Amino acid sequence: MIKIKGKATGELAVKRLWLPGLQEHVKCPNCGHETWNDLNGDHINYPMLGKWEEHGHYCSECGHEWVFDMKINITVDVRES
Numbered sequence: 001m002i003k004i005k006g007k008a009t010g011e012l013a014v015k016r017l018w019l020p021g022l023q024e025h026v027k028c029p030n031c032g033h034e035t036w037n038d039l040n041g042d043h044i045n046y047p048m049l050g051k052w053e054e055h056g057h058y059c060s061e062c063g064h065e066w067v068f069d070m071k072i073n074i075t076v077d078v079r080e081s
């Protein structure tokens with residue numbers, strides 16, 4: 001049996017990270033408009049693993065910009081073939 005132990009932390013050592021298949025859905029704190037960002041189109045610069053970092057968001061309805069915290073965790077699954 002193969003097990004992965006520990007937790008991925010630290011710098012991911014990539015300049016830009018795109019996350020295909022993930023979108024952030026958020027309600028604008030200024031106008032209440034429901035908006036979303038495709039994380040495969042809006043990349044993350046110099047991502048860190050397991051650490052809360054500020055992430056910017058823009059409302060296409062009213063132009064309001066704000067930040068919230070985002071943390072990237074990576075899991076690795078294995079199976080015997």
Ligand SMILES: [Zn+2]
Nearest residue numbers: 028031059062
């Ligand atoms: Zn707005």
